[in-house]
Amino acid sequence: MNRFLIALAAALMLSSCATANITPEMSAAELMQRGQEAMDKNRYNAAIQYYRALHENNRTNIDLIITAEYHIAFVHYKQGKFEQSRAEFNAVLEYFNSPDEELYPQHFKRLSQIVLNNIDEKEKSRALFNRKINRR
Numbered sequence: 001m002n003r004f005l006i007a008l009a010a011a012l013m014l015s016s017c018a019t020a021n022i023t024p025e026m027s028a029a030e031l032m033q034r035g036q037e038a039m040d041k042n043r044y045n046a047a048i049q050y051y052r053a054l055h056e057n058n059r060t061n062i063d064l065i066i067t068a069e070y071h072i073a074f075v076h077y078k079q080g081k082f083e084q085s086r087a088e089f090n091a092v093l094e095y096f097n098s099p100d101e102e103l104y105p106q107h108f109k110r111l112s113q114i115v116l117n118n119i120d121e122k123e124k125s126r127a128l129f130n131r132k133i134n135r136r
Contacts (some may be wrong), residue, residue, distance in 0.1 A: 020049035028054055028064055035071060044075050051075070063105055066095055070108040074115065082119045089116050 020038065022031070035050035055068035073088030089112040095101075096109045 020046040020053070022049060022053045026053070026057075028058055028061075031057070032067070032071075039071075039075065039078070044079050047075050048072055062095070062103075066092060066104055066108050070112060073112070077115055077119065082123060086116060086119055089119075 020034065022034075026034075031050050031054040035047045035054065038044070038047035038050060051068045051071045055065055055072075058064035058068070069088065070092050073085045073092060076085035076088060092108055092112045095104055
């Protein structure tokens with residue numbers, strides 16, 4: 001049983017480290033789709049590669065830049081990299097501190113705020129748990 005669990009854990013780790021198969025011909029929609037599929041399979045590194053390609057290939061499209069940056073931040077959140085994802089979500093929110101705010105995809109503003117609140121709650125819970133453990 002232990003060998004099975006070790007093999008399963010190794011397989012999951014390797015699949016999460018898989019690289020993305022990105023070609024120059026991929027459209028923004030295809031990069032988004034592939035990034036989401038990678039996320040659904042917990043292939044976080046591949047998902048980040050797709051979202052970075054989306055960002056790099058669409059430097060003049062602010063909607064796609066915000067989309068890519070939001071999704072990269074969300075991947076880091078899913079990985080438990082709360083400090084990094086907090087900084088990235090705050091960077092996404094900075095786009096909405098401009099006169100053009102209403103032109104940008106508003107759902108990423110609200111979703112970023114929600115995830116930032118979730119990070120705060122998780123960190124509070126973690127701190128409380130650590131205090132209880134240290135008292136013993």
